[in-house]
Amino acid sequence: MQKRIRHLFPRLGSMVQLAQLRMEWKLIIVFVSLLIIPISLLSYYSYRTYRDSVQDHTAAYVQQVSKEMANRLDEYIQDMEKLSTIPAYVEEIKENLELSNRYYESLRDESAKIPSPSPSITPSSLDIRQRIESSINFLNNIKEDTTSVYLFDQYGNAYYRYKSGVRQDIDKRYAVWKRAVERDKGLPALIPTEEVINNTNRRNYLFSVVREVFNNAYEPIGLVVVDANMASFERLVKDMDAVTRGKTFIINNEDIVIYDSDRAFMTRKIEEGHWLQRGRESQGSFLEKVEGGDSLVVYSISERSGWRVVITVPLDQLTQGVERTREFTLFATLLTIGLALAISIFLSFALTRSLRKLVVLMKSVQQGNLDVRFPVTSQDEAGRLGNQFNRMIDRIRHLIEENTRIGERKKEAELHALQSQINPHFIYNTLESIRMTAEFNDDDEVADMTEILGKLLRYSITDKKEFVQMEDELEHLRNYMKLQEFRYPGRFQLTIEPYEKFETLRMLKLTVQPIVENAILHGMNPSRKMIVSVSFAKSGEDVVMVIQDNGTGMNPETLEKLRRTLSSAEGSPKDKRSIGLRNVNERLKLYYGGSYGLEVYSVEGKGTEVHVRLHRSTE
Numbered sequence: 001m002q003k004r005i006r007h008l009f010p011r012l013g014s015m016v017q018l019a020q021l022r023m024e025w026k027l028i029i030v031f032v033s034l035l036i037i038p039i040s041l042l043s044y045y046s047y048r049t050y051r052d053s054v055q056d057h058t059a060a061y062v063q064q065v066s067k068e069m070a071n072r073l074d075e076y077i078q079d080m081e082k083l084s085t086i087p088a089y090v091e092e093i094k095e096n097l098e099l100s101n102r103y104y105e106s107l108r109d110e111s112a113k114i115p116s117p118s119p120s121i122t123p124s125s126l127d128i129r130q131r132i133e134s135s136i137n138f139l140n141n142i143k144e145d146t147t148s149v150y151l152f153d154q155y156g157n158a159y160y161r162y163k164s165g166v167r168q169d170i171d172k173r174y175a176v177w178k179r180a181v182e183r184d185k186g187l188p189a190l191i192p193t194e195e196v197i198n199n200t201n202r203r204n205y206l207f208s209v210v211r212e213v214f215n216n217a218y219e220p221i222g223l224v225v226v227d228a229n230m231a232s233f234e235r236l237v238k239d240m241d242a243v244t245r246g247k248t249f250i251i252n253n254e255d256i257v258i259y260d261s262d263r264a265f266m267t268r269k270i271e272e273g274h275w276l277q278r279g280r281e282s283q284g285s286f287l288e289k290v291e292g293g294d295s296l297v298v299y300s301i302s303e304r305s306g307w308r309v310v311i312t313v314p315l316d317q318l319t320q321g322v323e324r325t326r327e328f329t330l331f332a333t334l335l336t337i338g339l340a341l342a343i344s345i346f347l348s349f350a351l352t353r354s355l356r357k358l359v360v361l362m363k364s365v366q367q368g369n370l371d372v373r374f375p376v377t378s379q380d381e382a383g384r385l386g387n388q389f390n391r392m393i394d395r396i397r398h399l400i401e402e403n404t405r406i407g408e409r410k411k412e413a414e415l416h417a418l419q420s421q422i423n424p425h426f427i428y429n430t431l432e433s434i435r436m437t438a439e440f441n442d443d444d445e446v447a448d449m450t451e452i453l454g455k456l457l458r459y460s461i462t463d464k465k466e467f468v469q470m471e472d473e474l475e476h477l478r479n480y481m482k483l484q485e486f487r488y489p490g491r492f493q494l495t496i497e498p499y500e501k502f503e504t505l506r507m508l509k510l511t512v513q514p515i516v517e518n519a520i521l522h523g524m525n526p527s528r529k530m531i532v533s534v535s536f537a538k539s540g541e542d543v544v545m546v547i548q549d550n551g552t553g554m555n556p557e558t559l560e561k562l563r564r565t566l567s568s569a570e571g572s573p574k575d576k577r578s579i580g581l582r583n584v585n586e587r588l589k590l591y592y593g594g595s596y597g598l599e600v601y602s603v604e605g606k607g608t609e610v611h612v613r614l615h616r617s618t619e
Contacts, residue, residue: 027348036337043333058313059285059296065240066300066309067283073250074304077209080226081188083143084211087135087151087224094215096131097222100153103128108155132159151213152177152223165198167206167227177210177225186212190305193230193258193267204229205266207258230259237261246295246312249276253306276310287315358389370397449486452479466591467506470499474534477512481532484520490529492520497535502543507614508587514580515547515598515610523551523608542596545612554602562600581610588612 021029087093103125132151139149140161148166151159156178158170167173180189191208198204206227213222230250237248241261250259255277257265270276275288275297283300290297295312302309361372370393374386474496481494516532524530528550535546554562566585585598592615602608 062298070300070302080209104155136161150225167196244313249310495533519549548609550607553604555604
């Protein structure tokens with residue numbers, strides 16, 4: 001026991017002595033221990049194992065890549081199938097397809113002279129096409145890699161919207177698609193790659209997902225066809241082929257080539273006995289002579305579609321550079337040992353000098369001096385630490401200045417709030433007196449104007465709620481436009497599109513009226529009636545309110561100046577044109593976030609359009 005204690009104390013003494021060494025010598029010891037010795041051992045071991053493991057590692061890597069490509073192919077096809085299910089959940093699409101079926105069924109009955117059971121007024125074929133194709137425009141933009149989406153009614157009438165071209169063989173392919181979905185009995189049918197010529201005479205290679213569309217009674221009412229290209233996989237394959245110097249193939253379970261790097265086998269069925277027919281397990285690899293040279297062939301089979309991803313890697317690319325690697329490893333080891341020893345001594349002193357300087361500056365900051373700067377002379381760890389220190393000091397100064405500005409703005413806001421509360425009831429009572437006097441004198445117009453003005457002031461001043469129902473905000477806009485009609489009879493027309501879908505939406509008070517007021521003040525054209533329209537559209541999870549007028553509009557310079565003013569936190573106080581818009585925009589950003597606010601579009605001589613993005617969470 002005593003011997004063990006005596007052996008223990010020398011070790012503890014050595015550790016204490018090591019801990020008391022200066023930082024420079026500690027770093028030198030660490031560099032020697034962690035760099036020079038391991039580099040020598042690892043260099044020798046790496047050369048011995050590199051030659052034996054390169055082929056196995058490459059096969060495993062390519063196997064993983066092929067599996068990942070198969071999984072991505074599954075995900076891609078699944079996305080296409082999900083896209084094809086959307087019409088089954090959109091009532092508007094199903095209603096319009098049934099409308100198309102009834103329309104063409106009535107035409108068939110008329111040609112057969114079969115009387116209709118009850119005459120009714122039906123839309124024209126042009127109206128039906130516009131309705132369905134407006135829905136297709138929505139489907140086309142859901143996924144980037146879709147080429148086109150087509151909808152068919154039960155009589156084979158095609159509906160589509162141009163995206164990146166429309167195939168010319170729609171009528172010929174409809175029968176094939178129809179048979180495919182009938183064969184799969186309600187499941188989505190996967191159509192192999194085809195060479196397609198679109199309406200611009202451009203050739204594309206596409207594969208398609210076809211699905212029947214059913215109504216709520218589970219009766220077939222049409223087909224949906226989603227054309228998809230291989231653009232995303234082609235980018236991945238090009239990067240893979242650039243590394244392996246080989247080729248990549250995608251083959252379906254009928255031995256038809258869906259994709260190949262050279263497009264030499266594209267859309268063709270593989271001949272009997274060809275090496276591409278080998279490999280029927282879920283994944284694996286084998287050696288094969290490809291184009292006159294030995295290659296490692298790795299494959300994986302997609303679990304969902306049964307398609308095979310086959311990747312070839314020439315063997316000469318695997319063993320290339322092994323001997324050069326041996327010679328380079330020996331030279332690099334000797335050179336690295338010498339450089340590591342010299343650099344470790346230099347860096348140990350250089351790093352500690354920077355750290356000592358940083359410690360001195362931090363003590364100065366603790367005493368309240370924020371005017372210090374760390375001199376950054378390099379981009380190593382010490383330099384990056386110095387940069388972060390300087391950024392921290394700048395951030396502290398910025399926060400102090402920001403807190404000062406916030407305090408000043410808060411005081412100004414409180415002052416304005418106090419000023420706005422100076423007896424508003426006096427204004428209401430005065431307006432009520434004026435209205436009663438006008439009615440007593442049979443001046444109905446003045447009485448109505450006074451009553452509307454009272455409503456506007458009461459909505460703007462009295463109600464302390466920040467959020468109001470959309471109907472209240474639009475009613476405030478209507479009152480404002482009525483007041484303008486008294487001022488300029490027959491000069492304005494307000495149009496508000498139906499908004500039943502968004503009537504539960506709550507929005508910031510005084511959002512719409514300042515925008516319309518700005519349009520009237522700066523955009524009214526004396527030569528024609530000014531029409532102001534308000535419409536609504538859904539954008540993802542948000543709602544966009546569009547306020548449009550047919551006023552004088554803005555030239556590009558004025559529009560760009562206005563956009564810069566809206567994008568900046570503080571506008572110029574001299575810019576009276578944008579005070580109302582800037583106020584609304586800043587309030588929206590403060591409540592909802594920086595991605596919300598106003599977007600302004602204008603054409604000189606034609607009018608201006610303002611988009612107000614609102615958050616659906618306020619419903």
